Amino acid sequence: MRIKQGFKLRTVGKEYIVAGEGLAQIDFNKLISLNRSAAYLWQEVEGKDFDEQTLADLLVSKYDIPAGQALADAADIATNWIEAGIAER
Known part of the structure; x- marks a missing residue:
């Protein structure tokens, strides 16, 4: 899967927000709020192909939680x- 082109993670105060940019996202009329863990994952996989296992491996390495x-x-x-x-398979 991949994060769809044209979506960017922004920091607003202490909040992490995903917003659409550009003409391709003209009909995307909402903001997506991410918690700190999801924002970390977003930053790590943005522009790359990934799957659930990739995300899980990142969570284990960062937070030392059970697989x-x-x-x-x-x-x-x-x-x-x-x-x-904001992402597609």
Whole structure:
């Protein structure tokens, strides 16, 4: 999967926001708020191909959590990004 082109992570105060930029995102009329962990993942995979395992490996290395928990969390994040229209398979 990949983050869709034209979406950028911004920091507004202490919040992490994904917003659409450019004509391709002209009908994207919402902002997506990410928590610190999701923003970390976004920064690590932006511009790259990735899958749930990639996200899980990043979570394990950063937060030292069990692999099973990381994979479940990564699958949730990937699903949320796809449903929000900011990532695609």
